[in-house]
Amino acid sequence: MEKKQPGLDGRHRDLNGEIRQKNGNTRIDTLRETYGNDFAKGHRGDMRLDTLLESSGARSLSEYLKRS
Structure with a gap:
């Protein structure tokens, strides 16, 4: 079985390589x-x-962080 590799901010990559x-x-x-x-x-x-993103109008955590 293929082990997942660590990704950004402690997240891991899925088997298809996406964070x-x-x-x-x-x-x-x-x-x-x-x-x-x-x-x-x-x-x-x-x-x-999801409530924070909706109230700020950001589509993702990354977008929210860039706006902040």
């Missing part, structure tokens, strides 16, 4: 462990990533 995306139900406080306490400042830690 696994953050799940929309990931909590903001979990993302703050990676991106720092200032990530999504002014938003509650129990907010979900």
